[in-house]
Every structure is written in structure tokens, then in C-alpha cells.
Amino acid sequence: MRVCMLTTSFPRRRDDFAGAFVYSLARELGKRGVEVSVVAPHDGRAARYETRSRVHICRFVYAWPQRWQRLAYGEGIPNNLRQHPWVALQIPGFLAMFLKTAWQVCADCDIVHVHWAPLAWLGLALKWRYRVPVVLTVHGSDVRSLPPFLIRPAMERVDAVVAAAPETEALLQELGVAHHAIPLPIDEETLQPGMAPGAVGDELGLRPGDDVVTFVGRLNEFKDPLTLIRAAPLALARRPQTRFVIVGDGPLADELRAAVDGLGLERAVHLAGARRDVGCFLALSKLFVALSPVENAWSMTIAEAMHMRVPCIITRAGRTEQLFTHLEDSFLIPPGDERALAEAIVRLLSGKEERDRLARGALDLLQRYGKDTASILQRTLSLYQAVLVPALKIDSTL
Template sequence: MSGGRVKVLWLAKGLGRGGAEQLLLNCVRHADRSRYDIEVAYVLPHKDALVPALAAAGVEAHCLGGAPGWRWPLRLRALLAERRYDLVHTHMPVPAVAARLLTAGRGGARLVHTEHNLWERYRRPTRWANALTYRRNDAVIAVSHAVAAGVSRRRAGEWLSVVHHGPDLDGAPSGPAARRAARAELGLPPDALVVGSVGNLTAKKDQATMLAAFARLREREPDARLVLVGSGPLEAELRARAGEGVLFAGTRADVPALLPGWDVFCLSSRQEGLPVALMEAMTSGLPSVVTRVGGMPEVLDDGVQGRLVPPGDPAALAAALGELADPGLRERMGAAARERSRSFDVAGAQRAIERVYARVLADANRPAN
């Protein structure tokens, strides 16, 4: 520490437009910059969409990737030696494992890790490497109670904390004009029932189930539209499955401006931590139909702000979407969602994270008995 300021490195796999990455940007806008000097490092060079926004927030981003790709841990080691951080806050298990190994030994940076997902989502080698190094963490933050319950080899005391994050939608458009603009941007009919979803096109998000459910919905609502925001390895397969009324919108930087044009938000995920996209939708006053997985039941009550359905069940998902074809029900659930979203507090989440930092740093400076 220099002059009382703490040098912190946030370490991520990528800085694309995924939910975990967006949390970094949301949190840095509310960080105590008088106390913490924050920098970011990331592994995947092609996932750099948020680098300009971080730069605008005054945060330097270090890309560890590049040819040859396997050398990124060596670049991380050099960065740690050069910048001499007091604390490294890791996100995602693979870079976290590298940081734990590279900071081992006396005088190394303190380690805080945020767990965004359930462990069973990780590949077996990743789970093993994670388990073998996990106790090197000085503290772990879980994004939901469901994620916390899945953290292996927990220690007693305050080692594990749950911090519900939130979206940062200050200044996002709303109201009838925003609805018209969003529908015009996407080429959607002004009066059609529109279901929207945001997520990478991957097996975890299971948009295949959503497409099957939407096909059933179209049987009773022939003018309905489904908007899928995101990209990923399953895009070609999902496009081949999609029927009429489905719009693949790709990766978008303007999701908050698109939300007012939708009637219902939907996630068909098989696994989740606590998705930022759901919290953004609720903050925008959208009712949601999502699967009962991960932390989603912690922020959405079935039948109040939307509907919770089993994962991998197109019939249940279609039935819930069909219920929300009723404008009156959508209005009531949307109002309840907006009210519930008042508890989402990204500034409060960052303050909670900084309390973890303070505790870890205080422990490091406490004399041994």
C-alpha cells in the first residue's frame, strides 16, 4: 500500500458483454477510488468489448492473451511482479487458479474470489484445479445463496460472504416513446406480444427449450415475437431450429434501451448464479418467466414478479408465457418486479465487497501470536 491507498487487480477471463463481466463495470463506477487503485486484467483478447468503458471510468485494462495463448500465466506473473498489487480479486475459476499459484508464498497479494456459478457447471479438470487451490483464497464472495451452498470446502467464520449485485440502469430510457423506439430499432410490430431474452447462445442457457416453448406459444398467439440477444457457439444450430417470429439480434451494447420494447423477459437456463439480465429486466418493469435454478428464485417470487418453471420443460415454459399474454397480468407483475428491484443495489454491493477487502487486509496486517 502506498500513502494508504490499496492497489487492487480484478482478474477475469474476458471483458465481453457477459453478466459477470458487466458486474465489473457496474461495480467500478461505485468503487471508493480515494481508497482503492483498481486495475483489470483479462485472458481472452477477443473478449474486449468493455475495455473502452473501463478506460472511460479511469481503469487500466491489461490483456494477458495473445500468441502463443498458453503464455498468459507468464504474463500474469510478470504483471504481478511489476505492479505489486496488495490484493487480487479473481472472477472465473481458470484465471483464479493461476493467481492462487502465482501469489503463493510470504508477502504475496491477498486473494478474494467471486464465485459466479455452481461448481457442477465447470469441466472436471477445472473443478479439480479449483478444489486443490481453493483454500488459498483469503475470502470468497458468492453472487447468490444457491452459489454459496455449492462452494466446496468452506471454512468457518467470515470466509464466505453472499453479495447480491444489481444492475446500473441510471438514465436508461423508459415510457411509451422508449417502447416505440425499441420496437422500431428491432423491426418489431407495434402491437405484437414480444418475449425477449439476453444470454450467450450456449447449452447452459438452453435456448433450444425456449424455441420449443415459443413455437407452442405461437399456436395461440400467432403474431408473437421472440427476440434473442446474444451470440455463441450454438447460434447456427438454434437458427436451424427457430420457426417464424424469432429474431436473432446478436450481441448488443444497448440492451437497456431495448428492454422497454419487450412485454415479457425469459430465461430457460439449466444453470445460473444470479443473472444480471434478469435484474435489469425487473428494474425495467418487465414480468419474467425463468427457470427455477441458481439464484433466480432468490429475487423472483413465483406468481408475483413473474413465473418460475422447471428447466428443460417446453410445455411448462409455454404455459407460463401464455399466461402473460394477458396485458393486465403483465402490468401487475411488471409493477411488482419494479418494486422488488428497489432492493437491487450495485453501490451497496460494491460497499459490501470493499468491507471484505478491508477485513482481508486487516487480517494480513495483524501480528501473529
């Protein structure tokens, strides 16, 4: 089976965080005998063509000189357009070169698998040209922020729509779009429970006995890392050996640095930036925090932390409480409440037995929801087989 994936974000280097979840899916499919090609934007520095872990990658150039390419990567396409309106001038070239490259790469494929709802229109052009089925995976930000008239007609015309998270499922239900619930796989190559943290501890200046609390994610209002900064002094007053590590980058990065400096937290809070070695940070951690005021339901970073046996503190936002149970698989707190967060941090750092119980409950939760890689790949391959045989009824429970 030959699958061509179209995505607006894909790792440009081995240590790149952008689109890592798409790479994990492509790599795991490759291990199971699927020939995967990926078409993604170039950024002016990455290799145009490369093969990585059996995945063939083709990056298209859409602006010249290449260093002027600013639509993709960075803060993500929507944020790039908001922050730099002139980037909209690159959209026609972006779409034209995306389609031209996909037209060539997908010529011999059996299935086109599109990531990000607007790209479904390109997938449909390839479906018309090559008579191949199109699978669309939506990731949340596309159906959450884009007008329905732009994406719903395309979603209704592809062969299958996949929701990667419960929040996305609910949004698709509101749009009246039939879909299948299949999460993206955890990168089990770089996230191995019990793994050594390598040199990360020394890099951050951590000392034996430090209790590490970790945040991983985009530094934006949707993820709310600032609440962790505000909670840090409250927790440090009672647990001075606590260290806070924030892994990620985004539009709030400068504001976070200013807050750390303003509160005199330089020794206790470490801003690690965007990293690909998230597993090393989780291996150091006694707690993980997910603080979105909007939605946490099966955030990839929560699944990764639970897989690594790190107890999670999660805000009661969106559909969070429909998945996670307070004191059974996680510790739930109100969003935007630094005092509640500090109290939870102090309580859990003071109680190893409770941390261990939450970690065990989280593993049970992952298994119940089929978040292990083997289950995810089996469901993905079953869906591929189903769309290849139009007469075969596709089970919506996939």
C-alpha cells in the same frame, strides 16, 4: 485504495458483452474513489492499454501472431478447449503472460481481486510477492465444472471468497469453503427503467402493437433458448402479434437459426446476436424468459429484467423456487416444457394487471436481497477494508 482485478473475460469494446459484469463492478468502485486496474487477456483486436470510466485496463498478449489467440473469449475457455483441443497448447503462454503482466500491474496495489477460481493460484503468487490480500469471486461455471482438487486448495488460501449467486453459495458449501455472499452490480448506466429503446425496434422491424418477449443469455444448453423457439408457434396461434427476441451468442446459434427457418418463424423470431445495449431490448419488452433446466437462481439477466420492470417467466430449475415465488414476483414453469411456456406467455400478454403486479413484486424482491448497486458496493468495500486489517473479524453476512 488501489485494487487490481484479474479476469479471463472483460469487454473489449464499449458494445462488448463479454465480462460486462466485471466492468460494472470496477466502474462503480472507481466512482467511489477506488483506483481500479484490470488485467485481462488480449484477443488480437482490442487495445492493449486503455482507461475507461476511471478503470485502467491492461490486456496481455499470449500467442503470436496475435490473431491466433483463441483460448479466451468466443465460447469461453472451457468450451474453446472442448471445441478446439489444439488451443490447450496456448495455456502455458497464457498463464505465463498473465502472471508477468499482473506482476507488473499489481506492484502498487492494496488488494488483488480475482475473478474465476483457477486464477486464485496467480493471485496467491502475487500475495506472496507483494504481501497483499487476495479476494476471489467465483461465478458458478468454475466451481460447477472444475475438479475440486484443482481449485479448493487455492480457495482455502485466499483471504476471502465471494459467491456471486445462490447456486455458487451452495456449491462452495458442498466444498466446505467459507465464503461471503455478494452479488455483482447491475449496470445501471445502461439499464434505466423507462428508458427509450432507441432504434432497436426499427432495426428488428417491429411494428406498433407488437408484444415483445425477450431472452437474453448464452445460446447453450444451460440456458435452453430452443424451448422458446418451440413455444413460439403455439403462442403465435393465439397471439399473432407476439414477437420473440433472442439476444446472445453461443454454440447453439446455428441450431436456433435452423429451427427458426424450419418452423417458418423468420417474421416472428429475431436473433439479435451478442449485444451490449441489452437495456434497449428490455425497454421494448413486455415479458422476459429465463429457461435454464439447471439453475436460474439470481441469474444476472433475471436481475436486469426485474430492475427494468419486465415481468419474468422462469423455469423451476435448481434452487429457483428458493428465491422466486410463483405469481408474486415471477411466473414459474417446468423446464423444457414449450406448452407451459406458451401458455404463460399468452396469459401474461393478455393481462396487464398481472404483469404489473409481478413487476412490483420483483422490485420488492431485488430490494430484500440487496441487489441494488449501493448495497452491493457498500458490502464490497466493507470486505476490502476487512481483509486489509487481518485482526478485524470478517462478517460472513457481508
